[in-house]
Amino acid sequence: MIREVIIVMRKERQNRFLVMLLCFAMVMTTMLAGCAKEEDPEEPAPAPSNSLTGATAEEGYDEAAGERRVAAFVVENAPDARPQWGMDDPEYSPDIVLQGEVEGGITRMLWFYADYEKLPEVIGPTRSARPPFIKFSEFFDSIFIHWGMSHSKGDYIGANKIFEWHGVDHINQMTLDDQEGMYGRDETRAVNVEHRGIIYTDKVPATIKNEGIRTVPNEYTKLNFNVIAEPASEEAATQIGVKYSSKAFEDSYWTYNEEDGMYHTSDFENDFARDNLIVLFDETEYITKEDYQGGGGGSVTYCDYKFTGGEGKLFSKGTVKDIKWQKTEDGKLELIDPSTDAETAQAANDENLAAAKETVKADENAEWPAYNKYTIISPEPEEGQELTDEEILANSYVLQNLNKGKSWIGWISSNNGGSVTYH
Numbered sequence: 001m002i003r004e005v006i007i008v009m010r011k012e013r014q015n016r017f018l019v020m021l022l023c024f025a026m027v028m029t030t031m032l033a034g035c036a037k038e039e040d041p042e043e044p045a046p047a048p049s050n051s052l053t054g055a056t057a058e059e060g061y062d063e064a065a066g067e068r069r070v071a072a073f074v075v076e077n078a079p080d081a082r083p084q085w086g087m088d089d090p091e092y093s094p095d096i097v098l099q100g101e102v103e104g105g106i107t108r109m110l111w112f113y114a115d116y117e118k119l120p121e122v123i124g125p126t127r128s129a130r131p132p133f134i135k136f137s138e139f140f141d142s143i144f145i146h147w148g149m150s151h152s153k154g155d156y157i158g159a160n161k162i163f164e165w166h167g168v169d170h171i172n173q174m175t176l177d178d179q180e181g182m183y184g185r186d187e188t189r190a191v192n193v194e195h196r197g198i199i200y201t202d203k204v205p206a207t208i209k210n211e212g213i214r215t216v217p218n219e220y221t222k223l224n225f226n227v228i229a230e231p232a233s234e235e236a237a238t239q240i241g242v243k244y245s246s247k248a249f250e251d252s253y254w255t256y257n258e259e260d261g262m263y264h265t266s267d268f269e270n271d272f273a274r275d276n277l278i279v280l281f282d283e284t285e286y287i288t289k290e291d292y293q294g295g296g297g298g299s300v301t302y303c304d305y306k307f308t309g310g311e312g313k314l315f316s317k318g319t320v321k322d323i324k325w326q327k328t329e330d331g332k333l334e335l336i337d338p339s340t341d342a343e344t345a346q347a348a349n350d351e352n353l354a355a356a357k358e359t360v361k362a363d364e365n366a367e368w369p370a371y372n373k374y375t376i377i378s379p380e381p382e383e384g385q386e387l388t389d390e391e392i393l394a395n396s397y398v399l400q401n402l403n404k405g406k407s408w409i410g411w412i413s414s415n416n417g418g419s420v421t422y423h
Contacts, residue, residue, distance in 0.1 A: 048061070048063045048066050049061060049225070050065070050095065050114045050115075051066075051070075051114055051140075051220075051221075051222040051223065052070070052095035052096050052112055052113075052114045052140070052223060052407075053095050053114070053225075053404060053405055053406055053407075054223070054225030054226075054402070054403075054404035054405070055404060059404075061114075061115075062115055062117070062118065065114055065115035065117070065118070067215075067216060067217075068115065068116060068117070068215055068216075068217070069116075069141055069142065069143050069214070069215055069216070069217045070112055070113065070114055070116075070140040070141060070142045070143070070217070070220065071112070071113045071116035071119075071142060071143050071145060071204065072110050072111065072112050072113075072133075072137040072140070072142035072143070072144050072145065073094075073110070073111045073113075073123050073126060073145045073146075073199065074108065074109075074110060074126055074127050074128065074129055074133065074144075074145070074146040074147070075087075075108070075109045075110070075111055075123065075124065075125065075126060075127070076108060076109075076124075076125040076126070076127040076195065077099070077106065077107050077108055077109055077268070078106060078195065080189075080191040080192065080195040081125045081191075081195045082268050082269040082270075083268055083269040083270040084109075084124065084125065084268055084270075085120070085122045085123060085124045085125070085186070085198055086119070086120030086121070086122055086123040086124070086201075087111075087268060087270060087272060088268075088270045088271065088272050088273075089120035089121075091118075091120075092113075092118055092119050092120045093120070093272075093406065094111035094112060094113060094406070095112050095113055095114050095406055095407075096111075096112040096406065096407050096408075096409060097109055097110075097111055097112075097274075097407075097408045097409070098110040098111075098112070098133070098136060098409045098411060099252065099408065099409070099410055099411065100132065100133070100136075100244070100303075100305065100410075100411035100412075101244045101245055101247075101248050101284070101303040101411075101412075101413070102130050102302065102303060103130075103300050103301060103302045103303060104249075104300065104301070105247050105248045105249035105250075106248075106249060106250070107244060107248065107250060108127065108130065108133070110133045110136065110137060111123065112137075112140060112142065116143070116201075116204050116205060116208070117204075117205055119201035119204065120201060121200075121201060121202070122186075122198050122199065122200060122201065123198065123199045123201055124186070124196075124197055124198035124199055125186075125194075125195050125196060125197050125198065126145070126146060126147045126173075126183075126197050126198065126199055127146070127147055127148070127194075127197070128146060128147060128148035128149050128150060128159070129144065129146040129148070129149040129150070129159040129163070129170070129172075130149075130150055130159055130302070131150070131157060131158065131159050131161075131162045131304065132303075132304060132305040132307075132411075134159055134162045134163065134166065134168055134170075135162065135166070135305075135307065136305075136411075137168070138166065138168065138331060139220065139221045139327075139331070139332060139333040140220045140221055140333075141217050141218045141219070141220035143169050143170070143171070143208060143213055144163075144168055144169065144170035144171070145170065145171045145199065145204070146170065146171070146172055146173070147172070147173040147174065147183065147197045148172065148173070148174050149163070149172065149174075150302065153289050153290070153291070154289060154290060155287055155288075155289075156287045156288070156289040156302060169213045169214060171207060171208070171211060171213075173197070176207075176211075178207070179210065180203040180206045180207045180210065181200060181203055182199055182200055182203035182204060182207045183197065183198070183199060183200075184197075184198050184199075184200060185197060185198065186198050219330070219332075220332065221332040221333045221334075223335070223402055224335075224399050224400070224401045224402065225401060225402055225403065225404050226401045226402070226403050226404065229261070229317060229403040229404065230317065230403065231316065231317040231318065231319040232314050232315065232316045232317065232319045232320060232321035233319045233320060233321040234319065235319055235320050235321070236318060236319055236320075237256070237315050237318065237319055237320035237422040237423070238255065238256035238318050238422075238423070239253075239254075239255055239256075239422060239423050240252075240253070240254040240255075240256075240263070240277060240315055240420070240421070240422045241253050241254075241420070241421045241422070242254075242279060242410045242412060242419075242420055243412065243417065243418055243419045243420075243421075244410070244411075244412045244413065244418055245284060245303070245412065245413035245416045245417045245418050246413075246416055246417025247286070247303070247416065247417070250267075252265065252267055252410055253265060253267060254274075254277060254315070254408075256315075256318045257273075258318065260273070261275070261317060261318075262274060262275055262405075263275075263277050263315060263408075274405070274406055274407060274408040275316065275402075275403055275404070275405025275406055275407065276314065276315070276316045276402050276403060276405060276406075276407040276408070277313075277314070277315035277316070277407070277408050277410070278312065278313070278314055278315075278323075278335070278402075278407055278408070278409045278410070279312055279313040279314075279315075279409075279410045279412060279420050280312045280325050280409060280410070280411050280412070281310050281311045281312060281412055281413070281414035281418060282305045282306060282307065282308055282309070282310065282411060282412070282413070282414060283305070283306040283308045283310075283413070283414055283415050284303055284304060284305055284306065284413040284414075284415065284416050284418075285303075285304045285306065286301050286302070286303060286304070286416070287301065287302050287304055288300070288301045288302075289301075289302065303413075305411065307327050308414075309324070309325050309326035309327060310324065310325065310414060311323075311324060311414065312324060312325045312335070313420055314335075314400060314402070315422070316402065316403050317403065320422055321337070321339070321400075322338065322339065323335055323336060323337060323338070323400050324336040324338050334399065335399065335400040335402075336399060336400060337399065337400040337401075
């Protein structure tokens with residue numbers, strides 16, 4: 001009996017030992033797996049975001065819009081056109097508003113949307129196209145939507161030729177068989193008919209399809225955004241005035257609101273707010289077209305922008321910063337921060353150059369890439385060519401990051417009296 005008890009006890013001890021050994025093995029396996037995971041983490045892919053505002057899906061961006069082209073709408077800014085329909089829509093105000101001079105000292109606007117399936121119910125008053133606005137829309141590979149256009153005559157090259165020469169996809173009410181009923185006239189305002197042209201935006205996607213317009217975007221300007229909002233600089237700027245030129249009849253005025261962190265204006269007879277204000281100085285030329293009314297006499301003087309690039313200002317979070325801008329060789333808009341010190345730029349480009357070389361080495365068809373907020377804009381080295389640090393630094397800039405949100409761009413003359421004041 002005693003012998004049997006001893007045998008049973010030995011078996012129980014053996015079983016307990018085996019259980020302990022198994023538990024120890026499981027714990028060690030888990031620890032090792034955890035260590036391996038810590039040593040070799042997988043970096044999450046960057047979340048798709050609105051290329052014009054930086055908004056992610058969590059912030060209301062439809063990721064499917066990344067497969068659709070940007071849409072640009074011409075919107076009038078004459079006093080009788082205000083307040084513009086859809087401009088201050090609580091959900092779908094424009095992602096970017098470009099405002100620039102057109103003719104006779106007046107300004108006009110181009111509203112950009114990254115998602116043409118998420119628009120205010122009505123947009124307008126929509127008006128005719130002008131060459132500089134068409135060219136600016138090309139920065140974003142936009143589908144250009146308008147009501148009429150300027151035509152060439154004498155020394156003036158009109159929008160009709162720019163559409164033709166540049167191959168810009170556009171929708172024009174004047175030539176459209178509007179089977180969807182996208183265009184209409186508002187009947188509620190007691191103003192002339194030219195100030196009442198509107199777009200019913202729920203008809204936009206079907207009209208684009210009916211017109212056979214390409215919907216998948218080509219490469220286009222994608223703005224850079226801060227992950228966390230930050231002031232543009234330490235220089236305060238809460239009251240801003242923008243003069244487009246010495247010939248312009250109107251200026252733009254903005255006031256910073258500390259409570260919502262946005263700039264506001266009542267210029268459009270509404271409370272219009274933006275996260276970022278961007279002012280771009282450009283050379284302008286005034287070109288007069290005689291016999292404007294086609295046999296009825298008269299003349300009109302158009303303002304033409306030259307896309308020379310140059311100086312600019314960025315206003316954000318109640319502060320201001322000097323920037324530069326340029327049109328790149330591949331037709332994109334580039335906002336540049338010229339203030340970064342050489343040491344920072346050199347260190348960043350050393351890292352980026354090494355990564356670029358590895359990319360090209362791994363794939364002979366790879367393009368010379370850009371990384372982070374730094375870009376190498378010097379020509380791609382030819383086979384066997386090595387760029388010196390000085391060459392990299394001399395041809396590299398820090399791209400300006402914007403705070404996430406919606407922007408207004410004031411396009412003003414650098415040679416005909418345009419100016420910016422702030423305090």
